[in-house]
Amino acid sequence: EKERTGDLNIEEVVDWPGINLKLGQVSGLALDSNSNLVIFHRGDHVWDANSFDSGYIYQQKGLGPIKESTILVLDPNSSAVLHSTGRNLFYLPHGLSIDHNGNYWVTDVALHQVFKLASNGAESPLLSFGRALQPGSDKNHFCQPTDVAVDPVTGNIYVSDGYCNSRIVQFSPDGMFVMQWGEESSVGQTKPGQFSIPHSLTLVSDFGQLCVADRENGRIQCFKPETGEFIKEIRHPLFGREVFAVSYAPGGLLFAVNGKPYPGDTVPVQAFVMNFSTGEIIDTFIPLRKNFEMPHDIVASDDRTVYVGDAHTNTVWKFASPEKMEHRSV
Numbered sequence: 001e002k003e004r005t006g007d008l009n010i011e012e013v014v015d016w017p018g019i020n021l022k023l024g025q026v027s028g029l030a031l032d033s034n035s036n037l038v039i040f041h042r043g044d045h046v047w048d049a050n051s052f053d054s055g056y057i058y059q060q061k062g063l064g065p066i067k068e069s070t071i072l073v074l075d076p077n078s079s080a081v082l083h084s085t086g087r088n089l090f091y092l093p094h095g096l097s098i099d100h101n102g103n104y105w106v107t108d109v110a111l112h113q114v115f116k117l118a119s120n121g122a123e124s125p126l127l128s129f130g131r132a133l134q135p136g137s138d139k140n141h142f143c144q145p146t147d148v149a150v151d152p153v154t155g156n157i158y159v160s161d162g163y164c165n166s167r168i169v170q171f172s173p174d175g176m177f178v179m180q181w182g183e184e185s186s187v188g189q190t191k192p193g194q195f196s197i198p199h200s201l202t203l204v205s206d207f208g209q210l211c212v213a214d215r216e217n218g219r220i221q222c223f224k225p226e227t228g229e230f231i232k233e234i235r236h237p238l239f240g241r242e243v244f245a246v247s248y249a250p251g252g253l254l255f256a257v258n259g260k261p262y263p264g265d266t267v268p269v270q271a272f273v274m275n276f277s278t279g280e281i282i283d284t285f286i287p288l289r290k291n292f293e294m295p296h297d298i299v300a301s302d303d304r305t306v307y308v309g310d311a312h313t314n315t316v317w318k319f320a321s322p323e324k325m326e327h328r329s330v
């Protein structure tokens with residue numbers, strides 16, 4: 001029986017988007033200041049078992065960068081594609097976030113790089129971090145970096161790095177390396193500040209915390225961003241083994257998605273709504289159409305609209321609270 005401690009009762013908006021978005025693997029979602037949904041996807045490129053060698057070197061450079069637009073900007077109501085950019089830049093898109101000035105921040109796990117892009121679609125990045133196609137773990141090298149968060153107050157930049165590193169790296173607003181924290185997880189009881197694929201970041205602006213989806217440890221860890229000081233961990237049996245993404249909506253709600261159950265596991269793949277202060281699960285939800293396969297990112301707006309992007313079904317779903325939808329139908 002669902003825990004209905006909240007009145008949210010979120011469900012899929014089944015007539016959205018109403019157009020064929022022709023998406024590849026959906027890796028990142030973000031909302032811009034006009035509540036437009038921004039989608040970061042892989043077009044005709046796929047991250048599969050052959051994409052990297054044992055040294056995390058990308059094996060499909062010969063394909064060239066994705067030719068089609070990897071960044072789509074959708075009107076929240078009409079679903080019209082307002083802009084489409086990000087052509088001929090990326091090999092394996094991953095994380096996407098939008099800063100307080102409307103710039104896009106993206107990561108590419110094949111390039112092992114992070115880019116700041118102007119939202120007007122200018123082809124050349126405003127800033128780039130890391131060295132193209134060179135994995136590593138220092139001030140100028142990432143290893144399959146997963147996400148970015150930019151603090152709207154300080155302008156500090158945080159990068160979750162990555163599949164083959166276990167750290168969060170902080171850069172100053174003008175892109176200088178400042179500090180890093182995190183270490184790989186020890187076998188057995190994982191400690192605070194240890195990661196096993198820091199996979200998604202969200203700034204919890206109302207509480208001055210940076211939260212990380214610590215994917216393979218199946219937990220969310222929250223830190224004081226300026227110092228990397230561990231604040232708290234959010235963990236639930238309902239998460240199962242993996243937490244893929246986390247997103248804070250101003251007003252106190254934290255959203256997350258977990259991973260598909262391993263064979264034999266019983267915990268279903270689903271999305272969660274939590275009260276950030278208490279960490280308690282208020283609601284869980286899944287699509288009405290199709291099923292989550294690899295829900296890879298989740299983004300929530302302050303009016304309880306939630307989007308989930310899936311890297312295996314190449315799908316984006318829109319969810320909302322029925323109360324809100326009833327108002328809209330009046």
Ligand SMILES: O=C(N[C@@H](O)C(=O)O)c1ccccc1
Pocket residue numbers: 025027047048049094296311
């Ligand atoms: O997790 C994987 N991918 C996703 O995170 C993703 O970002 O696509 C993955 C794992 C093994 C092989 C190939 C892909």
